[in-house]
Amino acid sequence: MTDIALAVENLSFAYGAKKALDKIGFTVQSGECTILLGPNGAGKSTLFSLITRLYDSRQGRIELCGYDLKRQSLKALAKLGVVFQQTTLDPDLSVSQNLRYHAALHGISRKAADKRIQEELERLDMFERRGEKVRLLNGGHKRRVEIARALLHKPKLLLLDEPTVGLDMPSRQAIVEHVHALVKQQDLAVLWATHLIDEIAADDSLIVLHKGQIKAKGKLTDVLQATNCADAGQVFQKLTQNPEEQKYPAGHKGSQV
Structure with a gap:
């Protein structure tokens, strides 16, 4: 049975009166790339800040490779590798x-x-x-x-927070291919936050996050079937935008990258 590298249960977080995450829950398996897809302001960066313990939440639970993040922080964080959106070199x-x-x-x-x-x-x-x-x-x-x-x-789990933002297409593609190869070769678990549709592989898992809530989760093929959509771009549009809005997220065919 596949090991669970990350388990998030009933997790909420607010900035004062503004709720950034609202009782979300999901798992990421070893040997699996999970794409966290959502528009700006969806709560992606807040979630990553909680997983890395830059922020602390009073509501919910996060477990890394079997270690409770609050009670066993050192052991849990030792299993984690992170690439933040802003460079830290x-x-x-x-x-x-x-x-x-x-x-x-x-x-x-x-x-x-x-x-x-x-x-x-x-x-x-x-x-x-x-x-x-x-x-x-x-x-x-x-x-x-x-x-x-x-x-x-x-690490057993790699967090990638919008790692290809601002890069040219060849650089983006090289990183996407490298990370997906690591998942298969090293049984690595990856949680990849993005809004770029073309970074999603056919066998990836998908979490659609919008306004602090999970709108869909599961294998990409299952999410497509459940939402009656042809591709991830349509899923994004259907679950995160108003019906009258017709724009696809960046990276979808027909949009600018």
């Missing part, structure tokens, strides 16, 4: 220096860290650039470094 350090610093925070020895750094950078075709300062890299290459960093401590 030190621009004045080299690629290797950034990755070694992250490895040291996780208690990885220098010898083991160098081996893992080489492995992850080679997978992303970035090893030859390991000595370059981060500020000299373009957006796509910075994202590759951040993905490599997030995987150094061998």
Whole structure:
């Protein structure tokens, strides 16, 4: 039976009187890429802030690889790798220096860290650039470094918060292909927040989040059948927009990327 990497139960969060998440619940399995699809303001970033414990919720429960996030925070967060929407690399350090610093925070020895750094950078075709300062890299290459960093401590769950925003099409496609390959090769669980329809693979799971509520969840094929839609773009439109609105989210055919 497939292991559950992330379980969210009855989770709510509010900014004062404004409710950002309203009693949501879902699971992410090992070896599964789950796309968290929603427009701006849907609650995606709030959810990620709760999973990473940047925020704390009084309502609901989050479990990472069997560890309760509140009661067993260190053990739970040790299973987590994260790529935030805004870059968090030190621009004045080299690629290797950034990755070694992250490895040291996780208690990885220098010898083991160098081996893992080489492995992850080679997978992303970035090893030859390991000595370059981060500020000299373009957006796509910075994202590759951040993905490599997030995987150094061998997490069971990878969170990706709009990781391809602002990248050109080749860079976006390379990251999408790399992440989906990791899911299959390493039995990795991925929760990928996006509003770009073309980043969704046919065998992905899908969560549609709108105004803090889950409107649909399950395998993409099951969601399409349940909503009587032909593709994810139609699902997005049907569940998150007013009937008179005819725009598809970015990345859907017919829209600008």
